[in-house]
Amino acid sequence: MSATTAPPPTEPTAPTSTKPAKDVPRSIRALRLARAGKRRPDRRESKIENPLREGLRLERMPDPFVLVLFGGTGDLAHRKVLPALYQLWRTNLLPHEFMLVAIGRRPYDDETFRADIRASLERFSRVLPIDEAVWASFRERIVYHGGDFNDPDTYSRLTARLDACDTEHGTRGNRLYYLATHSSSFPEIIGELGRAGLDHEVHGAGWRRIVIEKPFGRDLESAIRLNREVGKVFRESQVYRIDHYLGKETVRNLLVFRFGNGIFEPIWNRRYVDHVQITVAESIGIENRGSFYEETGASRDFLQNHLMQLLSLVAMEPPASFDADALRDEKVKVVRAIAPLSPDEIRRDVVRGQYGRGWVAATEVPGYRDERDVDPESETETFVAARFAIDDWRWAGVPFYLRMGKRLPKRATEIAIQFRAVPHRLFTDAGADPEPNLLAMRIQPDEGILLRFGAKVPGLGIDVRAVNMDFTYGSAFSVDSPDAYETLILDALLGDASLFTRADEVEQAWGVVTPIIDVWADSPPPEFPNYEAGSWGPPAADELLARDGRRWRRI
Amino acid sequence: MAGAAAPPIATRTVGTGRPGTPGEPTLRWASRAHSIADIETELARIWAVPKLTTRVEGVEERHIAARTSVLNLVVVARREEIGEHAAAVIRQLTGRHPSRTLILTSADPEGRSWLDADIQAFCVLPRPDAAETCAEQIHIRAGGAAGRHLEAIVAPLLIHDLPVTLWWPSEPPLSSAAARDLLAMADRLVVDGSGWTGDGLVRLRELAAAMDRDRLAVSDFALVRQSRWREAIASVFDLPEFTPYLRSIRRIALTYGTRDETGAPGTTNVVKPVYHVAWLASRLEMTVDRPLGPVDGGRATGRTTARTASRTAAAGPPILHRGLVATLRAAKSDVSVVIRPVLSATPAGTTLRVEILAERRGSELRADVTAEAETVHVRVWLDGVAALERSFLAARRTEVDLLGDSIDAGGRDPAIAGDTIRMAARLAGG
Numbered sequence: 015m016s017a018t019t020a021p022p023p024t025e026p027t028a029p030t031s032t033k034p035a036k037d038v039p040r041s042i043r044a045l046r047l048a049r050a051g052k053r054r055p056d057r058r059e060s061k062i063e064n065p066l067r068e069g070l071r072l073e074r075m076p077d078p079f080v081l082v083l084f085g086g087t088g089d090l091a092h093r094k095v096l097p098a099l100y101q102l103w104r105t106n107l108l109p110h111e112f113m114l115v116a117i118g119r120r121p122y123d124d125e126t127f128r129a130d131i132r133a134s135l136e137r138f139s140r141v142l143p144i145d146e147a148v149w150a151s152f153r154e155r156i157v158y159h160g161g162d163f164n165d166p167d168t169y170s171r172l173t174a175r176l177d178a179c180d181t182e183h184g185t186r187g188n189r190l191y192y193l194a195t196h197s198s199s200f201p202e203i204i205g206e207l208g209r210a211g212l213d214h215e216v217h218g219a220g221w222r223r224i225v226i227e228k229p230f231g232r233d234l235e236s237a238i239r240l241n242r243e244v245g246k247v248f249r250e251s252q253v254y255r256i257d258h259y260l261g262k263e264t265v266r267n268l269l270v271f272r273f274g275n276g277i278f279e280p281i282w283n284r285r286y287v288d289h290v291q292i293t294v295a296e297s298i299g300i301e302n303r304g305s306f307y308e309e310t311g312a313s314r315d316f317l318q319n320h321l322m323q324l325l326s327l328v329a330m331e332p333p334a335s336f337d338a339d340a341l342r343d344e345k346v347k348v349v350r351a352i353a354p355l356s357p358d359e360i361r362r363d364v365v366r367g368q369y370g371r372g373w374v375a376a377t378e379v380p381g382y383r384d385e386r387d388v389d390p391e392s393e394t395e396t397f398v399a400a401r402f403a404i405d406d407w408r409w410a411g412v413p414f415y416l417r418m419g420k421r422l423p424k425r426a427t428e429i430a431i432q433f434r435a436v437p438h439r440l441f442t443d444a445g446a447d448p449e450p451n452l453l454a455m456r457i458q459p460d461e462g463i464l465l466r467f468g469a470k471v472p473g474l475g476i477d478v479r480a481v482n483m484d485f486t487y488g489s490a491f492s493v494d495s496p497d498a499y500e501t502l503i504l505d506a507l508l509g510d511a512s513l514f515t516r517a518d519e520v521e522q523a524w525g526v527v528t529p530i531i532d533v534w535a536d537s538p539p540p541e542f543p544n545y546e547a548g549s550w551g552p553p554a555a556d557e558l559l560a561r562d563g564r565r566w567r568r569i
Numbered sequence: 570m571a572g573a574a575a576p577p578i579a580t581r582t583v584g585t586g587r588p589g590t591p592g593e594p595t596l597r598w599a600s601r602a603h604s605i606a607d608i609e610t611e612l613a614r615i616w617a618v619p620k621l622t623t624r625v626e627g628v629e630e631r632h633i634a635a636r637t638s639v640l641n642l643v644v645v646a647r648r649e650e651i652g653e654h655a656a657a658v659i660r661q662l663t664g665r666h667p668s669r670t671l672i673l674t675s676a677d678p679e680g681r682s683w684l685d686a687d688i689q690a691f692c693v694l695p696r697p698d699a700a701e702t703c704a705e706q707i708h709i710r711a712g713g714a715a716g717r718h719l720e721a722i723v724a725p726l727l728i729h730d731l732p733v734t735l736w737w738p739s740e741p742p743l744s745s746a747a748a749r750d751l752l753a754m755a756d757r758l759v760v761d762g763s764g765w766t767g768d769g770l771v772r773l774r775e776l777a778a779a780m781d782r783d784r785l786a787v788s789d790f791a792l793v794r795q796s797r798w799r800e801a802i803a804s805v806f807d808l809p810e811f812t813p814y815l816r817s818i819r820r821i822a823l824t825y826g827t828r829d830e831t832g833a834p835g836t837t838n839v840v841k842p843v844y845h846v847a848w849l850a851s852r853l854e855m856t857v858d859r860p861l862g863p864v865d866g867g868r869a870t871g872r873t874t875a876r877t878a879s880r881t882a883a884a885g886p887p888i889l890h891r892g893l894v895a896t897l898r899a900a901k902s903d904v905s906v907v908i909r910p911v912l913s914a915t916p917a918g919t920t921l922r923v924e925i926l927a928e929r930r931g932s933e934l935r936a937d938v939t940a941e942a943e944t945v946h947v948r949v950w951l952d953g954v955a956a957l958e959r960s961f962l963a964a965r966r967t968e969v970d971l972l973g974d975s976i977d978a979g980g981r982d983p984a985i986a987g988d989t990i991r992m993a994a995r996l997a998g999g
Contacts, residue, residue, distance in 0.1 A: 069986075
């Protein structure tokens, strides 16, 4: 802002006890729902609404704010967070009164850091080339704040700097702390923010929110400990745990698909569904993240978060409203209803694998143990497949098969609802029974929905063959979808936590995964590597379904 | 088509060849027909041909995967060149929207009845590794009685259950019987009010009437194009200290460009500036107390015309007309509206400036919004002291963007568009 006179100080707006005449939807998504007659009440909304915003891209602009980016020089910040912010700025979705204070240990000055960001944007921005005028206005809002995360002096200087932002740039005390650091730094950063009083929300003096990147702990105990550390400083309503999967357009569309279409709900239960398969297949390996992967493995990196999130979205009951907590209440109920597995059941129903040398996409690739920064004797799993049961009224008796693997033949994320076979064989002359119907939701790539049904083969007699009705998103919408980080950062700025993970969700998911990790730690590992790169995982994964008379879908 | 000549159907399939460049539409099918029945046959053939594939290094590889299933787009083109232009715009949207496009051009209404149709399928690769997406485009030229009953051509060729968007470039005769029949089968009407002749206000009133009569959703490019202005104006009142002033607006002044030396009412299309006022008025729940009329000596007499203004101008140095005035009513107070022309090289009728004056508890807020090329500037003064200055970079949108937005089924602000158009019609005396 370049006003000749600073804007007048914030004056008290509407009395907080008075609800606005109309509830103001908080985001584009909320806006769409609002149009569908599902306006949700918002207890936190206390501002006078701006009627001119109705019908525009955002029904409410984020408040003026400072984004305090911890780990500002790190990979995540440069690949994801900063390009997302630039894109939001470029498309006028951020207020003019916005500042970015990046915190890192490197001895940078503002100009060096800005040059670094510019270089990263050239590589990672999804819209190129970089617009010089946009960049000029973006760069002047970026400052670098050097310091150690565990040094109280970093935070006292930060306090002064943030206050200066409020005065000079009109950011009005609103702060979004973004932890894009290694998770081991989370407790100390959160603790120091608390000690410096940077978490305090004083009425009328701005909001304080914190965004935490996964992993949220590495088992149930550490997750509880981390949540406790966070909870000592921030209220749960101030905490936004990012699982970027939830920001993906097609994952969000799962909700629309399930609850925006009337025809699926009546058959979305044990009476019609035989089983559900969720596959997250990656053709890539660990991509120079050997030391990270050695610490995590597929169960921590994917099963506890992304796969559990997909399972919750598929299996959850319809929420009463699209309020963040109503949605998350239903999701957490699903995870809570997952039947706990005994050690024997874990050994029987959960399969781990590690890839060996092989061929992927016509290229020979090394085995996991040959990757950089990986122990040559590593017992870390790069593949996990599991069979879960959800003990509730809707899903009792319907197995959910989940699998995730690295170096599989192709990149594909799909959810398949396999329906039951027809109860009576009518076409006795047909060569084979009709295949049961299948509904597959492709998350990536080629987002779309496929329905398989039987059709008569042309000719004399009656022969039935399965055919696919395939809807591809690209054929209906080729509008540029926002990146997951753009969606999520904007939601955090607007105070909409629907797409963020709540503490109890995290703990419940760890409650499912931790016993598996514990049993594996105590059990002799299988003969790793036990699947060839470019195959669909170890044979035991196929046996897991074969035992039940089923098989994995061919993707 | 009754009475149509039936020469042999000339068919040309262009389904083989290398895959297209991602994002660039490629012609994959072309044929011709001279009756509705033949057109239907040709359309069925496009999707029945099993070998409509592209070849990569001699190997059949990529099947034309999907016809888009989003909507029917009907274009009424009064002249051949309008139809050609519309076809070019729509081709750019191949992967995005229309499933079937019918471009209708009628000619020689008094001659014998005839029909000539070019049937084409365009496909586009969204990404190099994705399947192609295709859309059909049928350009129909009709003469004689067939050309006078376009609705009879359109009805059998619509893909059922898909919404119908009717794009009517140039001057749609919205009150004519023929237009009514076409509008009755449409869900959405797309027009560009800024291209209408005269001041455009008569047609604006017709548009509002058609919208309510046929329960149409309407997209007017003139209104869609202004979204960058609306975002900029709205941003002023996002600031909580300025928001209350929205309820205390006393004056809205618009300046628009004209190339007419007199600037007299009726010489320049004023649909765009009127939309600005109408948008503000409808969002702020104002009512029209006195519709727009010409300024004459500071008073609106409604009698100043282009001719009288020219006479005045001829007597001395050119004096630009002082424009149009209206009065709106907000709660218990009046809001004066002024729409003024200034000589400008910009396209006639382009809004150059929006000024909003508000008074509240003895304090005065003045917001001034201007635009140039890719930028919208906002300046705000509070009691004469500069309080805010901002620039929004927002690219002007092309016709492809505008059509894409407009036919984005149920796209953004349908209610806002309807409210604004109705308010604009009331401002125009409707």
